[in-house]
Amino acid sequence: MTMLLQKRVHVPGTYPVCGKADEIIMRVLLSCSFASQCWQRLIPKVCQDLSSEFYTWLESVLNAVSKEKNAVVATVCWAIWKARNEKDWNQKQTSINGVIASANNTLYFGKMSKAD
Structure with a gap:
């Protein structure tokens, strides 16, 4: 939303999940x-460390965890982003368990398709 506001698109500037603060990537995916x-x-x-x-x-997280965990980090980011979009665009609230299930499903089905 912050990027859209910078481009002068009229959208709410607050993060739709909490409705409290500006929507920036660090807040959406981490804080x-x-x-x-x-x-x-x-x-x-x-x-x-959320100061950067x-x-x-x-980059620091991907370097600090195993290659298998790299996939988990990327997939959790994606699942949180999808939950954010569901809330903002479809007014559907996703639970923490729903995000975890979405990430696990993505990882599981990604591994299955590689085996094919």
């Missing part, structure tokens, strides 16, 4: 309570 709880359930140590830009954070 809002919803995203933070998702990470705590899957990879508890992933959200320790998203790409810096992502």
Whole structure:
């Protein structure tokens, strides 16, 4: 939403999941309570340093975890983003369990298609 506002598109500037603050990538994928709880359930140590830009954070996390966990990190980011879009565009609330299930399904089916 922040990027759309910068382009002068009239949209609410607040993050639709919490409705409290500007929607920036670090908040959406990491620091809002919803995203933070998702990470705590899957990879508890992933959200320790949120002082950097998203790409810096992502690079440091991907370098700190195993290659298998790299897939989990990317998939959780995607599942949180999908939950955000469901809330904003379809007015559907997704639970933390729903995000985790979505990430697990993506990982599982991705592994299955590689085996084919």
